[in-house]
Amino acid sequence: MHFSAGATISGLTYELTKKDKNAVIYSIAAGTIAGIAKETYDINRTGFDNKDLAYTIIGSITINILRDAITKAKTHRKPKIFHSKMYE
Numbered sequence: 478m479h480f481s482a483g484a485t486i487s488g489l490t491y492e493l494t495k496k497d498k499n500a501v502i503y504s505i506a507a508g509t510i511a512g513i514a515k516e517t518y519d520i521n522r523t524g525f526d527n528k529d530l531a532y533t534i535i536g537s538i539t540i541n542i543l544r545d546a547i548t549k550a551k552t553h554r555k556p557k558i559f560h561s562k563m564y565e
Contacts, residue, residue, distance in 0.1 A: 479529045482515075483508040483536025491544065501541050508537025 487508035494500040512533030516525045 479512065479515075479532035480536035480539075483512060483533035484540040485536075486511045487537035488540045488544070491541065501545075504541055505534075505537045509534050512537075 487504045490507035491500050491504035494503045497503065512530045515533070516527075516530050519525065519529075
């Protein structure tokens with residue numbers, strides 16, 4: 478759940494800030510801050526869990542790596558050229 482939450486928050490933050498050159502930093506920071514806030518909230522309930530925080534941060538980082546890889550794959554595709562004998 479923490480991994481998914483970090484990825485979701487980070488992905489949404491990136492989409493909101495993608496025109497800024499620091500969008501990836503904002504994205505990972507938002508996921509990290511959300512994780513810290515959640516664990517701080519949990520201190521009196523279940524205690525601060527470093528593993529939960531780590532999963533949230535890893536989710537934030539992972540979504541940015543995947544987004545970057547997908548974006549690069551799309552830009553490196555060769556366009557398909559449809560050739561028809563009708564135009565010869």
